[in-house]
Amino acid sequence: MSESSSGLTTSNQKFCESYLSCCSILRDTPPIPAGLSQGRGIVRPSCDSGLPPPLPSDSFKYLGWCDIEEHDVRGNQLLCPRVREGPSEEELFFRREEHPLKKRKQELNLSFQDLGDLYQVENFKRILQRLIRVEKLWLVDNSLTDLSAIRLPRCRELNVNKNHFRSFKQLPKIPQIQHLSLAENNIVTLSGISDFRHTPLESLILKRNPCEFQERYRQLVFSSLPNLKMLDGIPKLPEDYSPPEIRFFYKMCTIL
Structure with a gap:
């Protein structure tokens, strides 16, 4: 294992370069539209430095469930699962159902x-x-x-x-x-x-x-x-x- 003039070993220097290149790829990659999913040919960047790849739900992290019209993300692929917004009282009225909180x-x-x-x-x-x-x-x-x-x-x-x-x-x-x-x-x-x-x-x-x-x-x-x-x-x-x-x-x- 050789040592460079900066005091870092060659292996550590390669790891840092790989890590910086991976971060630049993730930074320059545009966010995935909410209507697109993993099964529609979206290729996500991978990193060889050992860092975990981004989850399929990363493109939806700043959106509420009610703002996502279509997606193929499962619950076990979420870092912080959100609570789905329930139906409105008007919708429950047309369904002729009582509010779930009243039944509990x-x-x-x-x-x-x-x-x-x-x-x-x-x-x-x-x-x-x-x-x-x-x-x-x-x-x-x-x-x-x-x-x-x-x-x-x-x-x-x-x-x-x-x-x-x-x-x-x-x-x-x-x-x-x-x-x-x-x-x-x-x-x-x-x-x-x-x-x-x-x-x-x-x-x-x-x-x-x-x-x-x-x-x-x-x-x-x-x-x-x-x-x-x-x-x-x-x-x-x-x-x-x-x-x-x-x-x-x-x-x-x-x-x-």
Whole structure:
């Protein structure tokens, strides 16, 4: 390997010359019209210096999808795929279709927020107060203790697993709730569970709460919630319909 007077090796000098020539070709090449594609005889420059050749989508990089009338570029050939502009409301009206956003359910996942300071909790509650249209909400592992001041009028599914709730009274107001998950909290008694009696609650999860070890736990829950169909992932069983057992205590006398 020889060394030139400039201090560069011959191989490095050849690489630089090849790279500069390739860049000049790319700079002088006019942009490909939007209506032309790879399958119509367009020859793109190649570079022998090891640089990747330009993608077929490079000629469209500054155009929106709505400005491209015809192309043969696939999604896996794009460096930064854009979101295609959806049909207008007028077009949907003539198709007699509803807007896709109206069909989609309002879902939100705000789990694992690591709310360590009081001001973070207060700001988090302000956000929850604005969720008047949410239908599915996940608040898992947020160290929450009291959301009784929050009202979620359209919420049908709420997951507050792994928090610090001690009572059903500390849950938000959820009049339309159907599926409620409270696993791994600190709910000691079933006091306040009757507040969900007039809701369409069908599924309830109370696993890993102290109240799970209460005597006649399943019978008490189902008697308080007549619309409930499933508790802790288990459907309502025949023994869950039976009333609590009545125990009779007899006095015993000892004859000496």
